[in-house]
Amino acid sequence: MDSNQLKIFCMVTRLQSFSKAAKKLHMSQPAVSTHVKNLEEYYQGQLFDRTPQGVTLTKAGEVFHTYALRLLEVQDEMEQQLETVFKHENNQIVIGASTTIGNVSLPCSIYLFKEQYPEVELCLNIANAEEVLNMVMAEEVDIGVVEGDTESSSLKSLHVTSDELVLIVPPQHPAEGVITVQDFLKHPLIMREAGSGTRKILATALARHGYSVNQLNVITEMKNTYAIKSAVEAGLGGSVMPLLAVRKEAYTGTLKVLRIIDMDMPLIFNIVYPNNRPLTTKTKLFINFLTDPEENCLC
Numbered sequence: 001m002d003s004n005q006l007k008i009f010c011m012v013t014r015l016q017s018f019s020k021a022a023k024k025l026h027m028s029q030p031a032v033s034t035h036v037k038n039l040e041e042y043y044q045g046q047l048f049d050r051t052p053q054g055v056t057l058t059k060a061g062e063v064f065h066t067y068a069l070r071l072l073e074v075q076d077e078m079e080q081q082l083e084t085v086f087k088h089e090n091n092q093i094v095i096g097a098s099t100t101i102g103n104v105s106l107p108c109s110i111y112l113f114k115e116q117y118p119e120v121e122l123c124l125n126i127a128n129a130e131e132v133l134n135m136v137m138a139e140e141v142d143i144g145v146v147e148g149d150t151e152s153s154s155l156k157s158l159h160v161t162s163d164e165l166v167l168i169v170p171p172q173h174p175a176e177g178v179i180t181v182q183d184f185l186k187h188p189l190i191m192r193e194a195g196s197g198t199r200k201i202l203a204t205a206l207a208r209h210g211y212s213v214n215q216l217n218v219i220t221e222m223k224n225t226y227a228i229k230s231a232v233e234a235g236l237g238g239s240v241m242p243l244l245a246v247r248k249e250a251y252t253g254t255l256k257v258l259r260i261i262d263m264d265m266p267l268i269f270n271i272v273y274p275n276n277r278p279l280t281t282k283t284k285l286f287i288n289f290l291t292d293p294e295e296n297c298l299c
Contacts, residue, residue, distance in 0.1 A: 003075055006068045008035045009047070013065050016054040039064075092121045093283050096141035098197050099225050100245045101160075101269050102126035106145060113289050120282050128223070129197030136272055142283050144272045145290075147197035147242065158271045160290050161244075165201055165265035167258040168229070168246050169238040179258045181209055188219045188237035190228050197267070202240050205265045229255065242267060 011021040012032065022029040040047050047061035057065055097106050103126060110122050125135065129146040136144040136155065150157050167179060167187075179187070191213075192199045203213050219237050222228045228239050229246065233254055249255035271287055273279065279287070 003072065005035050005039055006072055008032055009039060010065065010068055010072065012036060012048070012055060013057060013061070016056065018055065090280050091119055091282055092123065093143070093280075093286055094123045094125065094141045095286075096125045096127065096132040096135040096144040098129040098132050098144075098146040098269075099126060099192075099223070100147065100198070100242045101145055103225050104245050105161075109290060113286055116289075117282070117285065120286075122286070128193065128195045129200070130195035133272065136274065139274070139277065142273065142279070143287065145269060146272060147267045147269050148201055150270065150272050152272075154275055155272045156275050158287065158291055160269040160271055162266065162268050163242045163244045165198060165205070165240050165267060166243050166246070167238050167260060168232050168241055168249075168255045169258060170232060170235045171253055171256050172235070173238075173256050173258075175256075175258055177258065178261050180261050181211075181263055184260050184263075185211065185215060186217055188217050190231050190237045190239040191216070191218045191221045192228070192240075193221050193223050196223075198240060198242065201265055201267050205263050209263060240265075 008021065008025065008027075011025055012018055015021050015024065018032050018036070019029050022032040025032065036048065043060070043064070045060045046058050047064055048055040049058055095106065095110075102124060106124060110124065114120065114122065125132075125141060127135070129148060132141070132144040132146050133150060133152070133155075135141045137152075145160060147163075167184065169175070169187075175183075199213065206212060206215075220231075222231065225241070225245055228241070229249060231237065232239050233249075238258075243250075243257065246255055246257060250257045271290060
């Protein structure tokens with residue numbers, strides 16, 4: 001028994017005729033009769049009384065008809081609910097983003113994308129780069145946007161934008177423009193936590209000069225970009241951050257940007273997602289929106 005047989009049975013019941021039901025259903029009369037006969041054979045009893053004037057339900061047929069209507073109603077309700085869920089899922093994009101780009105650029109990008117595609121629901125989860133990559137691998141987010149290399153053969157990586165790490169200090173700091181590596185090592189620093197892309201890139205740059213993060217004068221660690229900038233503005237120390245995160249403060253003069261001599265720290269931001277997972281149409285649209293150089297959608 002399937003839902004099609006139930007629909008045929010209910011149509012015959014309503015019209016009290018195999019021929020009229022067949023016409024209504026765009027089927028042949030023998031096909032309708034065969035479906036009803038199969039039901040009767042399955043339940044080992046007669047569901048219709050056949051007469052020259054048409055058909056009427058037997059006592060068993062009345063019971064069957066009551067449940068058939070309920071089953072079809074439940075199926076219709078299920079299909080409507082599934083359609084709602086699938087429509088919602090197909091229009092939802094869950095994004096994981098590392099702290100800098102998640103707090104600074106992506107909110108504006110999401111706003112611009114929503115102007116073009118108002119029906120799409122975008123959810124933004126902000127964490128450090130390592131945590132975002134874990135979310136991507138666990139399929140807790142549709143895509144991740146992180147700085148640095150992903151170093152995973154199971155992830156697809158697409159370039160979004162390039163930036164650099166700089167040292168930020170209070171505006172009254174005596175240095176202008178640059179600072180030596182030796183002075184940087186002695187400078188009081190507010191560091192990002194382990195697992196952040198910024199810390200990883202800084203560690204790599206230090207290693208090229210034969211140093212490690214452990215040799216830095218770290219006075220505290222903070223996870224929040226805004227908290228770090230506030231602490232630097234208050235004169236508690238300096239911090240290494242993507243230039244993208246401090247453009248406004250550098251422009252207004254509330255923070256000073258310094259580059260470390262002979263220690264370039266370029267970084268790239270990538271969109272990442274699993275190789276083996278298909279993307280929804282709306283997710284592909286968002287990826288194209290972020291990566292299209294002509295769109296210039298990163299604020």
